[in-house]
Amino acid sequence: MPVLFPAIDLKGGECVRLKLGDMAQATVYNEDPAAQAAAFQAAGFRHLHVVDLDGAFAGAAVNGAAVEAILKAVGGAMRVQLGGGIRTMADVERWLDLGLARVILGTVAVRDPDLVRAAAKRFPGRVAVGIDARGGRVAVEGWAESSDLTATDLALRFADAGVAAIIYTDIDRDGILAGVNWDATIALAKAVPIPVIASGGLASLADIERLAAPDAAILEGAISGRALYDGRVDPAAALRLLGAA
Template identity: 65%
Template sequence: MILYPAIDLKDGQAVRLLRGEMSAATVFNDDPAAQARAFVDAGAEWLHLVDLDGAFAGEPRNARAVEAILAACPVPAQLGGGIRDRATVERWLSAGLRRVILGTAAVEDPVFVREVARAYPRQVAVGIDARGQKVATRGWAEETGTTVTDLARAYEDAGIAAIIYTDIARDGAMQGPNVEATAALAHAVSIPVIASGGVSSLGDLERLQATGVVAGAIVGRALYDGAVDLRAALELLGG
């Protein structure tokens, strides 16, 4: 299981939100590239980046910070937030990102998602953010009538690299991930599923790994608060 340290970007700073609320942002580092280097120095082999402002605006808003991270760190990175057209996908992949994450577009424009997934095999992930079992879009501000499983299954044959499943109620709350729902989704589809939201201890990571079907876990606030030691977590997961 791959561990993805998270760097959420708002106004050029590394922050964490509580349950997706922009008004509940805590700044952890005003130099995101330095934060990324610290994660890599501790042994991280991937980085998970989110342009929070971009998710609401529908276009990149923290490009300078993302570019600084890519320039500073040799490991692969994935990015979500405000990526809703092919030009933006091409821009980020040509800039050095290994993978782009499409969330709102996965609900609102499936033709586009399939098109770029064909054009860039294994470089496009679908982000599924949910309240309960219903998918939320546009920076988690709008709830849809689409269920998590239905959306995931719609992309079974699209060549998607991964599904990043976020339980919004758990995100940033330090209450543990929704292991059961994440494992159920991973059993329901053949696409690798990455868990996001709520990891607050090494025990949480052990529970996700013990499912045998969860491909990765994104960890944010727990790393910043010191509840999870990155080196210990990587050792636990075998990498």
């Protein structure tokens, strides 16, 4: 059964959510990301999706202290994955050594696919690829730039690389509670031999019910941000639907 990943997006050391990937449209939900992670853990979640938004733009870790505080707060009880600003093998090694379950490589998957392959080989099961698409085309550098690649084109480049998962974000739906783009996400999962995680737009328990449907079993799971923070998705109800509680 697919799993639900609550999301913590970091900007200026705080837990925020963006609208349509726009850094100027950030809502602060918690000034203490570590406390937010502990709250998700207490609610019954066993997975956590973290993004260093500032790092994604800067090309290097910016909210590292907040990430380390999150890891300390959950004490290994949650499988934490991190994306944003991870661009070198040294970055990958450092974060995995600090206790992350896996790192997510996004921009570098377009700019330096050989690094992704090398990291996936060196750290089996612990390297994921983040594919963020706007209008069907892959966006990079914190979603600030678009490429000519489709999400499927990019995913297929890593079909034999040993990548642990693909986090597929539909930027056009991110943070606006429009519902997950299930058709595109499931189509991607069918096109590649890599587990896919849906991201962007999850709005209500209806999306959780959709995630629990038979044809979505091909997915590893889905990420939820604003819907959890706004109370549109009840954690206990969501976990029950997914057979996790």
